[in-house]
Amino acid sequence: MTIREASAALGAEILQNGFEDAEFHGAYTSDLLSDVMANAREGGALITIQAHKNTVAVASLAGISVIIICNSRPVPGDMIEAAKNEGIAVIRTKENQFTVSGKLYRLLIACEN
Numbered sequence: 001m002t003i004r005e006a007s008a009a010l011g012a013e014i015l016q017n018g019f020e021d022a023e024f025h026g027a028y029t030s031d032l033l034s035d036v037m038a039n040a041r042e043g044g045a046l047i048t049i050q051a052h053k054n055t056v057a058v059a060s061l062a063g064i065s066v067i068i069i070c071n072s073r074p075v076p077g078d079m080i081e082a083a084k085n086e087g088i089a090v091i092r093t094k095e096n097q098f099t100v101s102g103k104l105y106r107l108l109i110a111c112e113n
Contacts, residue, residue, distance in 0.1 A: 001111045016083040016090035029101045033058045051075045056082040
């Protein structure tokens with residue numbers, strides 16, 4: 001599943017459009033950025049409510065392709081700019097992390113079969 005396909009399937013808004021629409025095969029849900037650095041899969045998605053540029057720095061270190069911001073959190077311009085510089089997609093949804101995690105899990109499993 002590509003980032004744009006996932007965004008459409010989740011009904012999410014793409015906030016940072018300067019990224020390669022690559023396929024990803026996993027996701028990690030966390031708001032603790034040190035946890036993300038230790039456990040997130042390279043090339044996957046990060047599902048979080050942490051909407052600030054430090055999230056982009058951690059995503060870059062972990063090799064994350066897309067950051068999914070939940071709960072319609074406002075996303076500051078410096079986060080968008082940092083993500084653009086790193087080529088990391090940022091999308092936003094009104095849904096909470098539990099719901100997004102479940103939906104994305106089902107979508108990714110369906111793509112594997």
